Each structure stands twice: as structure tokens, then as C-alpha cells.
Amino acid sequence: MFHVKHFDVVVIGGGHAGAEAAAASARMGARTALVSMRKDRIGVMSCNPAIGGLGKGHLVREVDALDGIMGLAADSAGIQFRLLNRRKGPAVQGPRTQADRKLYREAVQALLSRQSGLEIIEGEVVDLIEGPGGRVEGVELLDGTRLSAGAVVLTAGTFLNGIIHIGDQRKSGGREGDVASIRLGQRLGTLGLARGRLKTGTPPRLDGRTIEWDALETQPGDEEPVMLSFRNRQPLVRQVSCGITHTNERTHDIVRANLGRSAMYGGHIEGVGPRYCPSIEDKVVRFADKTGHQIFLEPEGLDDDTVYPNGISTSLPAEVQFDYVRSIKGLERVQILQPGYAIEYDFFDPSALRPTLESTLSGLFFAGQINGTTGYEEAAAQGLVAGANAAAAVLGRDPLLFSRTESYIGVMLDDLISRGVTEPYRMFTSRAEYRLHLRADNADQRLTPKGVASGLVGPERAQVYAEKMDRLSAGRAMLSSRTWGPQDLLAAGVAVSRDGARRNLLQVLAGADVTWDHICRLEPQAASIDADTRSQVWRDALYAQYLHRQDAEADTLLRNEHVLIPTDLEFPGLPGLSNELAAKLERRRPANLAEAERIEGMTPAALLLILAHCRKSVQSRAAAR
Amino acid sequence: MGDTIFALASARGKAGVAVFRISGPLAHQAVGRLCSVPEARRAVVRRLVWQGDVLDEALVLVFDAGASFTGEASAELQVHGSLAVVTAVARTLGEMPGLRMAEAGEFTRRALENGRLDLAQVEGLADLIEAETEAQRRQAMRVLSGAIGRRAQVWRQRLIRAGALIEATIDFADEDVPVDVTPEVLALIDGLTADLQREIAGTTAAERVRDGFEVAILGAPNIGKSTLLNALAGREAAITSEFAGTTRDVIEVRMDLAGLAVTILDTAGLRDTDDRVEQMGVARAMERAQAAELRVFLLTYPDEVLMLTPQSGDIVVLGKADLNPNTPGAISGLTGQGVESLVSRIAERLGTMAASAGAMTRERHRLAMLRAFEALESARSQIEKPGGAAELVAADLRQAMRALDMLVGRLDVENLLDEIFSSFCIGK
């Protein structure tokens, strides 16, 4: 008969959220099971073969700082590394790599199989086991196997009631080549959770052997590649270039003539798609005056001829895709291996989640695409949060919480919870108001200590980090121990104003055109500081002045976090609040003023109103005593 | 909702009428216990009766919730302003269960809490209550009508646009955003800084309108400055207060001059002297005169050179017209000759200054705008610098936005609320 196996934490789904959740839970010391439909498809990249980017690279670094797997896997699969915004300041530089699909998948699978305390189970989850009081206490698989657990993490991605659209054809599916998760989707529909539909799309895959590479520009990787993980120094496999081509008027004409046949434009899809990753249909309609759009031709692997044309995702019928692709320079004779498609799937309103990603059903945590986000990195970061917190809950430890002032993870969680989503949520650096502090280069300084304290970071990484910090503090101490007046600095060739102010070398370093030679002229011992430490010290120094200002802002934020909003404050009754805002506030129930401030559509005047009421109820309570 | 509050809204002391205000859920019932409740927003005369005694005959007015100053159900009782009546009505209201005397500023606080006023409007109201002159009244009304909030909103929109342009170059660097956004961002910044600069300059004028302009009368000893001052005070203007300066050297008289609040300074006569005490007086006179918005020089003869030279815009006239009645343009406080025309010249000068007053009236507004202005200047220099960092421009733009948000009240308003509310008299 059906046997029951017991775990501390069961993770449903082996995508980027699931893999990270399972690994994090196991690192915390919880006995963990990862259940996924197919073992060999764990770690599959559903869409583009790349990891990182602006905002996204920051998330990968944060996951890595907490000893996660995404950065390591990306580095082992990386075939073209580029640091985006290299010419801008370090705060807005995002590491990114083109990843060999197969290598990436294999790396994820290898890292998971090496993780102690983690068991991987192949199967489709079809039901949740509810205990007394509606607590989720396990899952049931299609074959009847029951897994009991202290907590369950759901990371079903685009699979819940997934429908694939190509032109006017539609079929059920979790992504191309995978079946959708229907029974679990239906079951979740009975739990009273607020649910919606979102959509996203992917371009056709091309046969690289039929592309005229010689006719195209190419883009190589960076000369000095920057890795995704703090633990790696250089690429681990052969590096390749991408091709660059453009759409043209003819491409646009073909698309325009067939708009009515697009799944998205023909009205076949009710879900909302992301504005940031527009399909070619969107681009042609919304930017009608542009005569060409850039396309990156990205190889999907070293021993794979498949090419991913980044920039032309679509849900047009296959024959139209064929026509418009062939209108593009270099692709005149190209063969399509797999047509592009759009997928529509269920997501759950993330504003109902707790900061630990536990849902309103206790014991059930949500992470990844099902929370309304899009992207591997967003999914991985949430997976880590949900997995670590599910484990913490079961093991009776303190929850692991993230704040906006400290991490992109905190920004994302807070955005999702306090604002909800109206379109697929993707990370951008501009979402982080403390962007100058939340850099990819200092993610370890921001988060690794917290990870060590909570048990999420293993001894090996903790050791590496401690050594790095020793070098860094020694370097900083050396550079800040003495000050120099303008005379001395000018004599050493440093351009400063003769303002009489004395500066230490960290301040000197922040100046324009200051090199390490200048520093060594003033402090010969500085020559002993290693290159990594130098650049880290420089990056920190660069923003010191602005960071100071941001600290003041962060203080205000903290202060506002201490202004608690009474739980019995009835927003809809508050005169002076628009009905819309009142309804939003009622739904989100911000716990404090800082949370209220971030609710979409919040105005200074409305905030003042809420503040006034908080104060009033504090006063009346004090008076009643 | 809170409890029902009441207070005497007019000034204490004997007067023709005294006005009680009642606000809160029981406001209409409270009226109902004294007389029959009239239709909302219709003033009627009613006899107020409490436990068989007639308290007074009063004009009674009620407002429905959502259509009153506080946003709550409220009422006004206009009774005769005798001490006995006021005391009796106050005691009666205080005896009704559920009613209590309002705390200082509580009516306004409720108006704010109920979204009837924003922070700046509350400040406008405070100014309106304090207003003594026509210009002060008009200025306060401008603030009360929400002009600051509207202005801040427009600026905010432009900042958001500039911020979005910069952010696009950062977050979409790997996509096709080849257009150079710099010209548009610079144009937005230029427009904003120009606006801010104008408003910042205008706050000085606005503050003068609110707190009064200073006009110094200067001249040699005995040229007739004090006589002129008396003439001004007695004939053309109403003296609102009078007190001697801390030394005998500067006399201040505050008056309403053509609708503007003006303080006339009668200074010590300007002359070289060996007397230490008088030297100090002269120095002080010069200092005050220099800080004043306008100086009126009374000369003994046309080419007289005084220790202080007139600045552009100052008024220079010949004094003691009584002694030379035929000199054109000369004035005399004694006979009143030329005084009227001097008054209109002063009024015209100050009027021009007052006209530059913008919507922003307070030091708080000025500081917020100044902070925004500096942030924008920093953004501009960052943009213009070769290799300037977009993320720093963005940080500056955010800073500017936060500063402007403080105009209508945000975040750091906690202390401010206390300050504002405590500056209100009870019941207003």
C-alpha cells in the first residue's frame, strides 16, 4: 500500500526557485525532499540561456553570499561573461553570463546531489495534505505516495494550469516539452487564495548551422571576465561570442500584417505580460517609428547548435515566425528548431504573503514565478528565502528576514508584499532606493554574516569570507589611520582644492583620477594591499559621501518602521483617503508607516493622514489608561 | 470616530457676539438638547433652553459630516458676547455627556485628519487667523486654497520624468536605448531650478507680507523724522502697536499701510559725534536701516550727503517743507504737506516687493526648496562632468523629490505637527 515518508521540509518543483529552496533548507539542517516532475529536467532554463544582468546579477550575488547555488552553477556553465554598465559606477554594474543550458542543468543537479540532507524524488504532486486547523502537513504524489512534512515550499513556476499559445493554437503545458500541473492547480484553486493569470513569451529557437555568421557583427565577452560567484576567479569552460543582427522594415511589415493572428493580439490570452520583455508584436506596435530592433544571437551551448535570438519573443503562428525570421539579415536561410510561444499560467497574489514567504495557509511557503515574478534570479532569491524560512520554522529557529536597506532580496520581498503585482515583476536597480549601498560587489559584506549566524552559510564559505574581511579591514585601517593636508596631496600629484581640509587616504581615493600609485606615494605600505582588496576599498570609498546621506534616509525609514499602525485602524472609514487607496491599505494592512509609504499610489498627504491617526490612537490609548 | 468637542471660537472677553463651535458625532444632538435643530447650512435664530432656563437667544447653524470644516458633523452657536452668557453656554455644553472642551488646535487637527486640509493648508489657516492686513489675508488664502500642494505636484511630476529618463539609461543599458537623454534631463532640471529659485526668492517677500515690512526713516538730527512718523501714524495709517526700541535710538511703529503690514523705524539722527553713547546709537540706527526693506531719506538741503548712501529704490525727499513751503516735493510732518504722496510712494515700492511673493510663505518651505535646489544643482554638475555617474544623478534627483515632498508634509513631519498644532489657540 501507499507508504508515508517523513521530512522536515518538502519542496515542490525543481526550477530555479525549487533548487535554491531545497538547497537552502538542507543547508539549514532540515531533512529536505525536492519533488519534481522529472529528475533530468531539474535546473532547466525555460527561456533565455543567460544568468545575471542589472538587478538580476545583484540578486545572484546575494544568493551566492548566502551560500546558494545559482552563482556557482552559472560560473560552471558560463560561456560568455559580461559586466553590464561597466562604464558606469560599481553600484549599477551587474554581472551576467551566457550559460550553456546543458552545463547549467548538470551543475545544478550535481550541486543538489552533493548536498547532504537532501533527497530528490521524481513525481508529480497532485494534492496537499492538510492537518488540523488547515495547516499544510505534506503532499501527495500522482502515484499515491504521501510525503509528510513540517513545512511545504511550492515553486511550480509556469506549470500551474499552464497553457501554451502559438498563434491561434493552444495546448496545455508547463513549458515546451513539459506537461502542465493541472490537478495541483485545481487543488490550489480550492484553498481560497487570491489567484490570477499572467503570461510570458519566448522566441523561436534557431539552427545555428543555418545562420550566416560571417555577415554579422559579433560581441565577445569581457576581456577581464567578472564571475557570478564570489568563490570563482575565472571562467571554467571555453568562451564564445554572440552575434548581433537587427529587425528591419520588412520584418515589421510581416509582423504588422499578421498581428491579428498573434495569440496576444488576437485576444486569445487573458493574462497580463511584462512590459519589460516586449514581444516583437509589442515592439512593432508600441515603437511604430523605429525601423529596426537589435537582436542578440546567443548560442545555447558549446556542443549545441541551437541559437536563442534574444529580442524577438512572439506568439505568432509558426509560419509567420518563419517568414519574419527569414527577413532578418544573416537569417535568410535559417531553420527554426522550435517555434516561439507564449505561456499563460496561474499566480497567487503575493501581497498576502508574510516576509518569510509563508502563505496564509500555515506551513505552506510560496516562491518563484507563482508569486508573480519573472526571471530565474528572482525565482532563485525567493527560493532561498522560502527554503531557509521553512526550515527555520520547522527547526524552531528565528525567521530570516531581509530589509530594503540591506539587500535586493529585501527590496523584492517588500515590493511583492506591500505592492502586489499587476504585471510580471522583474528586478531593476532603480527599485532599490539604497542602490549605492546595495552593490553586487559587496553582497557578501551585506549578507554573509547574517547567513553564518542563521546557519545558512556553511563553514567553508564562512572561512573564505572571514579571510577576505581581515584583508579588507586591515587595508581600510591602513588607509584611514593618517590624514594629509592639501599641500602634501598636491605634492604627491593628487588634484585637490586648497581648502585646508585634511583627508585620509580613503577620502583621497574617492577623488577623480586618483590611482593606486598616488596612494603608494603617500603611504608606501599600501603597495602590499592585494588587487581585490584595493578595488573593494575603492568602491566603498567612491560613494562614501552619498552613502552618508542615504544613511540619514535609512534612519527616517527605520523611524517610520517604528510608527506602528494600530491593527484596528479602519482605513475605509478614514475620511480624506480615496476609496482606491483605502481599499489597498485595507488589503495590505501595513504594520507600520514605512510599509504604508511604499504602497503604490500612496501620497504624502495620505501618509500624513495615517500618521495623524496613529498618533491619535496612541494618545487616546494613553488617556484611557 | 472620536468624541465630540466644543470650544469658544471667538476671542474671549466682552463682545457683540461670541461663537461656539461643536464638532463630532454628537454635535447635532447637543444642539437638539438646547433647541430644535435647523436644516443643515441654514442660519436660524433659536432660543437656547437648558433645564428650563433660557440661556440666550442665538443664531444656530449646523453642518453635516463631510460638509464641514472639520469633516465631522458640527454646529455653531452664535450667542451674545457677554461673560455671563459665554460662561453659561460653556458650562452647559460641558455638562452634556459625550462632550468635552477641545484642546488647543483640535478642530484644525481634525480637519487635517479627515483630509479636509493638507499640512501647508493648515499653515495657511494659521496665517489667515493671524492676518491683520489685506495682503496677509490674500496670501494666507492662497496657501489655504492648496497652492503649495499643486505647485509641489507639478514639480514632482517633472522630477519623476527626469528620474525615469536617467534610470532608463541605467537599467536598460543592454537594450536599445541609444537616445541621449541628457538634453531633456538638463532642460527639466533647468526649468525646475529656475522655478525654485523664483519661489525661494519669493519666500522672503512672502515672509515680509506675513511678518511685516520694515521702513526706516533717516536723516540729520532735527530734520523732522519723528514728526513725520507721527503724521504717518496719525493720518494715513492705523497704529497697531507702539513701543520704544531697546535703546532710545530706534522707535518702531507698526501700521497697516495700503493693506500691507509695515513697521516704520524712526532712527537716531545720523551725524558724526564724539559722544560714545550717541556713536553707538548712530551705529545701531545704520544697522537697522540697512536691514530694512526700504529707507526714506529726509534731507535738509538737496545735495546733503548723509553717512548712509541711498540704495536703488530708496526714497529721497527734502524735509521741513513748513520752512520752505515752495520747494517742490518737500514734505512736512507738521503741516502734512507731501505726506500723502510719500505714503503712496512707500506703498508702491512695498507693493512691488510684495507682488513677488509666491505661494511659499514659511522658512520651512524655503528650506525644503533650498534642499531640492541644491540637490538639482549637484545633479546638473554631475551630468555636465565628463564621466559623471548616472547613479549619482539619480540619487540627487531622489533627494530633490524627497525634499519637495516635505512641502506638503511627509516623513519628518512628526515634530512639525506638534509645532503647528501647539501654535493654535483653542477652538480655532
Ligand SMILES: Cc1cc2nc3c(=O)[nH]c(=O)nc-3n(C[C@H](O)[C@H](O)[C@H](O)COP(=O)(O)OP(=O)(O)OC[C@H]3O[C@@H](n4cnc5c(N)ncnc54)[C@H](O)[C@@H]3O)c2cc1C
Ligand atoms: C515561455 C517562457 C518564457 C519566459 N520568458 C522569460 C523572459 O522573457 N524573461 C524572464 O526573465 N523570464 C522568462 N521566463 C521565466 C523563467 O523561466 C522563470 O521565471 C523561471 O524559470 C521561474 O523559476 P521557477 O523556479 O519559479 O519555475 P520553473 O523554472 O518554471 O520551475 C518549475 C518547476 O516545478 C516543477 N513542477 C511544477 N508543478 C509540479 C508538480 N505538481 N509536481 C512536481 N513538480 C512540479 C516543474 O517540473 C519545474 O521543475 C519564461 C518562461 C517561459 C516558460
